[in-house]
Amino acid sequence: MSGEAVSYLVHGADESYYTGKLEAYLRAKGIAYDVRPFGPASMRHCARHTGVVQIPQVECSDGTWLVDTTLIIDYFERRQPEPRISPADPATRFVSLLLEDYADEWLWRPAMHYRWSYPETARLMSGWLGQHLAELPLPMFAHKLYWRVRQRGTFVRRDGVDGRTWNATEATYLSTLDALESIFRRRPFVMGERPCEADFGFFASMFRHFGCDPTPARIMRKRAPGVYEWVARMWNIAPSRFAERPLPASIETDLAPLLGAVSQVYLRYLEVNETAYLAERQQASYFALGVEWKEPVKPYRVWCLDRLRSELAALDAEARSRVAAVLEPTGFAILAKPRAARVPEVVRELPITERGRRAVVDSWWRPRAGAVR
Template structure:
């Protein structure tokens, strides 16, 4: 199995953590010198992309992991209890779509981080360009900071809240990890794998957030290493059969941030807008890019909820008391992305998360 990815990539790190835990052999290569062929066959050059031995491509880390779970059922990362499974998927979606902003902010707003990562990315993603290395580094820095920081709602006014998103995530995780080695059991679940996206390759490796994690939240740094090394574990899978009470802090944070963003993004997409604004906790964001993909994320969460039995739905709702969560089971906000309508992911033609 070939993984087209980048060594400092958010979602590549997530997928690699999963593959290592499952013991699935893979070879990683950088995709950009071959991007014309990959885009034609996969739909978008958005890492990671898996090229299979049968010639098919798999895109998007979430459905890719779901597909691999069907093919490699040993050591499952999806809880067998449907209610716990839904909560795990909710945490994964938050990790994928909300913490992205904080991760990119730290990487491209602090000079030491920006200089280091521009060197790495210039050498991994731009060597096919016939330009001097210093020019390629400049282009990487300008593109990443403009697109993923300045054009994603980060201003002097929102900066404290963007930073707090990182801290609040670690606080919520720590409340759960005080009681067991992984978020939802004695072995990793999709919640752990999802959070490895931001926590491994960004917060755990980029100089500024890594120092914060190491010095202020060392138990999270220990968890990152534990998940990365979980493939060496012996014994059976052991995931919880009920949602733990200690998940409440993290679930409250998700309601007040990620769910708010999903709602306002879907409303703006339905109106045909290109940008939107939102009030998340005490912070007002403006000029956020509308994402068709995140409308799709909301669709998928709703599908997962409605696939539950009435008793299971009631159980989920008991763990999600915040008013924002009504978005997941009420239809007053339309979510119609018209993406992957036939639910062929990860074998469909992918789209970019941000336009």
Template sequence: MNAESYRLYGGNPSPYSRKLRAILRYRRLPHVWKVGTPDTLPEIAQVRPRLIPVLRIPETGELRVDSTPLALLLEQRHPDQRSILPPDPADAFVCHLLEDFADEWLTKLMFHYRWHEDATADWASHWIVRDAMPAATGKAHDQAARMFHERQRGRMAMVGCTPGNAPVIEASYERLLDVLGPFVGGAQYLFGSRPSLADFALYGQLAQLTIDPWPQRVCRARAPAVESWVITLDDAAGIEGEWQPERGAAVRKALLEMVGAEYLPFLRANAAALDAGRARVELEIRGRAFVQEPFGYQQKCYAELRRRWQSLDAAARTTLEPLLEETGCLALLA
């Protein structure tokens, strides 16, 4: 390993691990990918909170977590090496907003489709154990897979993946495929012919949704080009492109409509529930009830999005206000 290489600890079934690995690959930043196994986990045992991915900074050995701050850290450390942030401030804001939507809303889709259906849940639990515990075989493997299966299904209500919320979640996945399907393919990304932070966040969730059996079937039937786009973006080191935001204007607008109708209403209701000390977030999304426990991290996400909006210069806000108003986002960010 090169002395200047990053070390990225994660897992193949982790959307955020795949997101950051794809960013490192695209940016051609020397790194070593280390799956979190019993052999490698002692190297990151001191990390808190216990999340993946974990990135080891080469010069200091410092271990850092959380894919979005890590992606932004890489921007600070390598500002001139294939940046994934559009240079225009208004475009950069939309990029951050769509990345947050992918990380925090689309992960509900990923979790629902992975654990709701028995056959896919069984497949996923065995894949995850093979990835994290490659030495386990026979009864040891089966027992670990069964325990992980039960643990994850026990967490479904906490992240909003309940039978009652299933119609909202499944309609959201179908809508996402309908938006992306006609657009992706070739060198088509949200802000031109080069991928952005928002593209990599979409990729992270879709890398799971296009490999787990049930959502893969849905994708192949509804928007097969999306799976091909995901495969290409897994290693985009060879892609050369330009920022051409006019090319992706229509698909960004359609995604922002999803943000304004689905994600930001949830964030506002979640923040209100936490502020009021309520045990449940309750709202309607596109005319359907959506209920879950409030989630503190997503309150921070909402505050950060609103901070970013307020910190934009007047010219960028003026540029974006008509688009954000038309897509239902503006009032929820003000």
């Protein structure tokens, strides 16, 4: 199918984790787009079409809509395959998707912590985000206060970061920097000579939060200059910069620290989140990185695990055994389980062509009070 006539308007923000991820992907594909900074009215407009209050959301000139960066990448990989981002080798592609999901979801908490727990960064970023509320008749200090209270309350404190988990939260960022730094000493992108899903997953936090917010950016520049350079390489990406290079076709051994964290920490957490969801509990609690975490159950991440399971189930025996060989047995076993009895219906198939859905949900796919109708 040709997408030439369609133009893309990204409702998003210069401060946003997932908007940065999507922009880098569109730049890599050579897909032209415009960004419109979100505000209360534009979010209502988006939610009327997609049922979701989150950014980014893509309004296509043919009247269709795209949401969820993981699905948007998958959508364009099928619609406009060249230059290809997704590895052709099935086991390598699975690991790329697994790392993308891990980076998207597990680095969100440290990214929010570094932005909202340190006053210098929180002051700056609440000012930036305050601009998005300009259409509301309130003074700037009120907009700034709103963001500081909302973001720190929802995404830091209520998401399990306190005095006991503070160091473990920061250790996640620091160990990821170390793992990526040693990879970028050997090659330009996470899995090989050109970017794949895993690069865009890591880019979400590494660009807009860790690479730009003053507190974590200072750490990145000092501790991991190779990661800092990769952030710029990813932002300056264009088809001509990688299209002639080979697609990654093997799982390099230096991915072991990242895949170890996926197996030992992330997949176990995903399983706990799923069990709590199925039991209709509001909270998930688990031990990881030497501490106990308590956080809200996230329906969206039940869907993430389900999606990874479906991808693994679609592999042939040879590809599955190559994936099993790079994961710890317990992590692989979680992925190899059958689908859960109940999986939330998260995003309708892309592109979204019909207006509205049953209920408006937030970015963790929880029903939103005061839904837009």
